[in-house]
Amino acid sequence: MAEATTSPSLFLKALKKSPWVFHVGTSGCNNCDIEIADCLTPRFDVERFGVKLVGSPRHADVMLITGPVSQACRAPLQQAWLEMPRPRAAVMVGACACSMGAYKDAYSVAGPPDKVLREVDPDARCVYVPGCPPKPETIVMGIVKLLGAL
Amino acid sequence: MSASTSDTTAGDRRVIQIGPFHPLLEEPVGFQLTVEGERVVDVDARMDYIHKGIERLAQERTYDMVPILLERICGICSVTHSVCFCNAAEDLLQLEVPPRANHIRTIIGELERIHSHLLWVGLAGHFIGYNTVFMWAWKYREPVCDVFEMLTGHRQNSALPMVGGVRRDIPEAYFDEALRVMDRVDEQVKMLTAAVLDDPVLAARLKGIGVLTAQEVVDWGVVGPTARASGVDTDVRRDDPYASYAELDWKVITTENGDVFDKAVVRLLELTESISIVRQCLQNMPKGEINQGQQHIPRGEGVGRYEAPRGEDIHYLRSNGTNMPERLKVRAPSYTNIASFKASCIGESISDVTITLAACDPCYSCTERTAVVKGVDGVETHTFQDLVRLSQHTTRALAREMGRRPDLDLG
Amino acid sequence: MESADLGKRLECEFADRIEWTARSAKRLYVSLAPDMLYPVFDWLREHVPGFRLGTSTGIDLREGVGVFHHFPINGKAQVVTLKVIAPKPDPRVPSLAAKIPAAAWIEREMAEMLGIEFEGHPDPRPLLKAEDFPDTYPLRRGFNVPEFKESIGERLDF
Numbered sequence: 001m002a003e004a005t006t007s008p009s010l011f012l013k014a015l016k017k018s019p020w021v022f023h024v025g026t027s028g029c030n031n032c033d034i035e036i037a038d039c040l041t042p043r044f045d046v047e048r049f050g051v052k053l054v055g056s057p058r059h060a061d062v063m064l065i066t067g068p069v070s071q072a073c074r075a076p077l078q079q080a081w082l083e084m085p086r087p088r089a090a091v092m093v094g095a096c097a098c099s100m101g102a103y104k105d106a107y108s109v110a111g112p113p114d115k116v117l118r119e120v121d122p123d124a125r126c127v128y129v130p131g132c133p134p135k136p137e138t139i140v141m142g143i144v145k146l147l148g149a150l
Numbered sequence: 151m152s153a154s155t156s157d158t159t160a161g162d163r164r165v166i167q168i169g170p171f172h173p174l175l176e177e178p179v180g181f182q183l184t185v186e187g188e189r190v191v192d193v194d195a196r197m198d199y200i201h202k203g204i205e206r207l208a209q210e211r212t213y214d215m216v217p218i219l220l221e222r223i224c225g226i227c228s229v230t231h232s233v234c235f236c237n238a239a240e241d242l243l244q245l246e247v248p249p250r251a252n253h254i255r256t257i258i259g260e261l262e263r264i265h266s267h268l269l270w271v272g273l274a275g276h277f278i279g280y281n282t283v284f285m286w287a288w289k290y291r292e293p294v295c296d297v298f299e300m301l302t303g304h305r306q307n308s309a310l311p312m313v314g315g316v317r318r319d320i321p322e323a324y325f326d327e328a329l330r331v332m333d334r335v336d337e338q339v340k341m342l343t344a345a346v347l348d349d350p351v352l353a354a355r356l357k358g359i360g361v362l363t364a365q366e367v368v369d370w371g372v373v374g375p376t377a378r379a380s381g382v383d384t385d386v387r388r389d390d391p392y393a394s395y396a397e398l399d400w401k402v403i404t405t406e407n408g409d410v411f412d413k414a415v416v417r418l419l420e421l422t423e424s425i426s427i428v429r430q431c432l433q434n435m436p437k438g439e440i441n442q443g444q445q446h447i448p449r450g451e452g453v454g455r456y457e458a459p460r461g462e463d464i465h466y467l468r469s470n471g472t473n474m475p476e477r478l479k480v481r482a483p484s485y486t487n488i489a490s491f492k493a494s495c496i497g498e499s500i501s502d503v504t505i506t507l508a509a510c511d512p513c514y515s516c517t518e519r520t521a522v523v524k525g526v527d528g529v530e531t532h533t534f535q536d537l538v539r540l541s542q543h544t545t546r547a548l549a550r551e552m553g554r555r556p557d558l559d560l561g
Numbered sequence: 562m563e564s565a566d567l568g569k570r571l572e573c574e575f576a577d578r579i580e581w582t583a584r585s586a587k588r589l590y591v592s593l594a595p596d597m598l599y600p601v602f603d604w605l606r607e608h609v610p611g612f613r614l615g616t617s618t619g620i621d622l623r624e625g626v627g628v629f630h631h632f633p634i635n636g637k638a639q640v641v642t643l644k645v646i647a648p649k650p651d652p653r654v655p656s657l658a659a660k661i662p663a664a665a666w667i668e669r670e671m672a673e674m675l676g677i678e679f680e681g682h683p684d685p686r687p688l689l690k691a692e693d694f695p696d697t698y699p700l701r702r703g704f705n706v707p708e709f710k711e712s713i714g715e716r717l718d719f
Binding site: 027028031037042043070101103105106109135 | 198200201202203204206207210218219222223224225226228269285288289292305306307
Binding site for chain 3: 105
């Protein structure tokens with residue numbers, strides 16, 4: 001699982017112990033979004049790591065992004081990212097968010113999301129969780145690794 | 151909710167814009183509701199947020215790659231789209247699928263229906279504030295996904311269907327465990343169904359809202375449980391059978407009232423039928439081949455139909471004799487079902503919009519679309535969360551009036 | 562009406578005003594001139610219980626732009642496909658949305674993907690294409706995805 005190049009420990013120190021997460025489903029098939037929602041259910045229970053899902057990017061530390069980003073989603077995604085206070089990180093969940101997945105030749109897709117974010121924020125910190133979809137355990141592992149809790 | 155504190159223009163008529171990112175709805179869809187007071191007078195949807203150009207992509211993939219692409223139209227309807235495409239190709243070829251492959255397609259198709267309906271039950275519970283139902287349904291959905299993974303290697307996208315059969319066999323070593331899971335889910339579903347049918351708050355909350363008449367069902371091309379709840383007796387598994395449905399013992403569920411309550415009941419009762427179908431297939435698995443090798447698709451055309459959890463999926467395939475489709479048209483059930491919100495949401499109160507929309511079990515990914523919301527004077531923007539909260543509040547108020555707890559007691 | 566009969570009834574009713582392109586017990590494919598679309602549709606709707614619009618396929622053919630309307634019959638294994646071909650460069654077809662709400666969205670989609678005009682459509686807005694999508698038709702034969710992406714300043718490099 002890859003990470004961007006800024007110093008991990010500095011970033012993690014700046015993060016709250018209890019990271020607040022804003023989930024953005026761009027134009028994906030929704031499978032990753034359902035597996036993310038699964039992380040909240042009792043079997044996986046990501047809340048025990050202090051992770052909380054919030055309803056606005058303004059309250060978030062981490063943005064979970066799924067999908068390859070349709071042309072229509074590009075501007076709303078960029079706007080949501082810019083509304084997040086620093087320090088902030090994006091977790092790309094699923095093959096589409098990592099690299100366009102099955103949609104790499106599609107005409108209506110602007111992504112992948114890391115490219116879309118870096119159009120407005122070249123230093124956007126990105127973490128990648130591949131899978132199609134990744135299992136909830138993998139997603140939780142991705143978030144936990146980001147937090148350095150392991 | 152913020153709507154009540156905003157200024158309005160043109161008397162009491164307001165336009166409420168929702169989207170594009172809704173935390174619990176999970177898909178970037180934009181709806182525009184025009185309301186007068188508390189009543190919805192018009193609805194429009196914006197579909198460009200999800201458009202991925204899959205039909206175009208399918209023309210640039212070989213027939214062997216297409217089912218794998220189509221699994222990714224929609225997170226839940228993976229078996230649906232890949233088998234429906236195979237049905238279209240097999241219609242074109244007039245090719246019989248071997249019995250063992252048909253049973254495998256049936257098993258994975260019904261497992262998909264089971265976990266899809268359970269997911270819906272959970273979401274519907276959340277939208278009206280019955281959080282026990284949400285947690286329960288999603289908890290008991292997990293073993294079904296486990297069984298899918300046990301048998302195919304993946305929780306949702308198996309890559310099994312191929313033209314003429316399935317790519318790999320499913321391991322009989324896991325059939326006993328799968329049957330045990332089916333038994334447990336069956337008990338849980340029966341308990342939930344009885345609790346729902348018995349609950350006076352649910353009846354008061356959900357009966358009579360979001361009604362579609364049988365005529366509206368036909369005019370709007372509505373399919374699936376949404377149609378069957380209005381008494382329209384249509385199910386592709388019985389009408390135009392594929393896989394093993396014609397040989398198995400199961401029934402089509404219809405009810406008469408066409409309201410949200412009936413749509414929930416149809417899905418709950420279908421769960422029991424699906425569990426029975428899976429059992430029958432696991433217990434009577436035919437021996438024999440599972441596919442007929444790569445098929446050359448000559449010039450021609452075919453129409454494939456499949457009963458997805460949300461209703462009829464229909465694919466039109468046209469071949470020009472090359473190894474890629476000349477044209478593939480995919481129409482998932484949500485395409486027509488969502489459009490029917492014009493008939494079911496208009497006249498409803500804002501607090502019933504979320505559950506009315508949810509009652510057709512919309513899969514926006516299947517539909518791949520939403521329409522544009524323009525800036526209009528007097529437009530308020532809300533998240534779907536606001537509407538969900540309003541819906542939950544309405545349930546609590548109703549429960550208080552009736553002197554009951556606003557949730558099911560599932561022990 | 563039984564499956565085999567439907568083909569015969571259509572033949573009786575419309576004789577040489579329709580052309581059969583293929584016919585089997587479960588799938589009927591009928592080709593017709595644009596001005597025959599309404600009469601055949603009206604007849605089917607009146608005489609076939611369970612008749613409904615499933616979906617429509619827009620397709621760019623050598624001879625014109627095809628609009629194929631697929632009508633499954635509820636309760637039956639049957640699908641009737643009515644094919645209308647409108648000549649390019651300016652293809653126009655009578656709108657079924659004017660007669661049945663189930664056609665509203667699919668005709669909007671075919672219009673924006675192929676550049677067909679549906680005459681009489683009550684609400685002919687685009688449905689799927691992003692607001693700033695250039696004036697081009699993704700399902701037309703000449704549409705080339707890498708060239709298109711370059712023309713809007715994007716590259717397919719993944």
